Amino acid sequence: MDVTGLDGDKLASRLYVGNLDFRISESDVIKMFSPFGKITAEDFLWHTRGPKRGEPRGYAFVQYTTKEEAQLAKEKMNGKLVCGRPMVVHLASEKSSLDSSNPQRALKDKKLAGGSGLKSGQNDRAAKIAAIKNKLKSLEEQGCSTKRPRHT
Numbered sequence: 001m002d003v004t005g006l007d008g009d010k011l012a013s014r015l016y017v018g019n020l021d022f023r024i025s026e027s028d029v030i031k032m033f034s035p036f037g038k039i040t041a042e043d044f045l046w047h048t049r050g051p052k053r054g055e056p057r058g059y060a061f062v063q064y065t066t067k068e069e070a071q072l073a074k075e076k077m078n079g080k081l082v083c084g085r086p087m088v089v090h091l092a093s094e095k096s097s098l099d100s101s102n103p104q105r106a107l108k109d110k111k112l113a114g115g116s117g118l119k120s121g122q123n124d125r126a127a128k129i130a131a132i133k134n135k136l137k138s139l140e141e142q143g144c145s146t147k148r149p150r151h152t
Contacts, residue, residue: 012067013125014092015074018059021083033062036076037069046131054130061092
């Protein structure tokens with residue numbers, strides 16, 4: 001196993017999707033990438049602290065069943081304009097090798113991800129709650145806008 005917890009076959013079928021506009025939701029990413037194959041997992045990253053807490057971080061990971069599906073999605077989606085921004089799509093394994101060749105970038109990403117990697121239980125819980133609230137809000141805006149929200 002490598003450092004991400006995925007073996008080589010799974011890493012070969014995992015895509016990094018970056019430069020996403022803040023208006024892009026989890027479901028938008030799934031809709032854009034599902035035509036290229038069966039998506040087995042999708043990780044949409046959110047800010048967990050600071051003034052942008054609960055907002056999208058601008059990148060995600062998409063896991064396909066096969067590396068061929070991932071390669072097809074990479075070829076079709078890399079550079080495609082979405083909300084006026086060109087998406088950056090490459091294999092997650094390529095992202096790892098790019099980061100290791102640029103130590104300053106890797107350090108910046110580590111700081112953005114939460115520094116030492118140790119989170120207090122309270123921050124972790126609050127981040128999960130914020131992510132769920134944002135996901136519910138985006139789902140309501142997309143398909144459930146005709147339903148009235150419940151007031152409690």
